[in-house]
Amino acid sequence: MDVSKYPEKWQERFKFFEQYSSPASKEFKVGIKNIPQKKRILININWLAFIFGIFYFLAIGLWKKGLSLFIFSILLAIGVTSISETLIYGTMPLTYIMWGFTANYAYYLKEIKGDDGWNPFKGIFTK
Numbered sequence: 001m002d003v004s005k006y007p008e009k010w011q012e013r014f015k016f017f018e019q020y021s022s023p024a025s026k027e028f029k030v031g032i033k034n035i036p037q038k039k040r041i042l043i044n045i046n047w048l049a050f051i052f053g054i055f056y057f058l059a060i061g062l063w064k065k066g067l068s069l070f071i072f073s074i075l076l077a078i079g080v081t082s083i084s085e086t087l088i089y090g091t092m093p094l095t096y097i098m099w100g101f102t103a104n105y106a107y108y109l110k111e112i113k114g115d116d117g118w119n120p121f122k123g124i125f126t127k
Contacts, residue, residue, distance in 0.1 A: 003112070009042060010107070016043050017108045022123030043104065050100030057103065065106050065120035069099060072120075 003011045020031035023044075032040055049056045053073075057066025073095040080091045102120045109115040109122065 006111070012039070013043055013104050014108055014112055017105060018112070023105055024123055024126050045100045046103035047100065049103030050096050053096070053099045056099070057106075060103075060107055062103070062106055062110060062116075062120075064116060064118045065102070068118050069102065069120045073098070 003014045006014065016031065016035075020028040022028060032043060035043070046056075052059075054066045054070045057063065057069070076091060076095065077088060080087045102124055105123055106120055109117075115122070
């Protein structure tokens with residue numbers, strides 16, 4: 001696995017995912033507990049994806065997963081507002097978190113494993 005063409009933070013993320021597998025695995029959960037807090041945040045969340053959402057996914061070439069998450073976000077917002085309009089204020093932060101927590105592993109799958117599918121949650125909740 002040659003990750004030298006990527007920035008240092010991506011190299012670190014890729015090596016961690018290669019060693020400990022997907023975020024849904026037991027190995028990952030054990031491995032993430034044994035690293036410092038700052039690195040734990042680096043591995044788990046992507047702040048640019050958290051802030052920019054679909055635009056960040058498009059910029060790094062994850063357009064399929066970005067489109068899937070965008071549609072999911074819209075459907076979630078429609079579903080929640082049909083129940084109560086005030087619930088949207090609690091739901092919107094969840095969509096930002098969803099973007100931030102799926103970006104790193106999705107990019108790893110695309111760049112290292114060659115998996116450029118439509119499922120943005122692959123490896124996040126289940127192996």
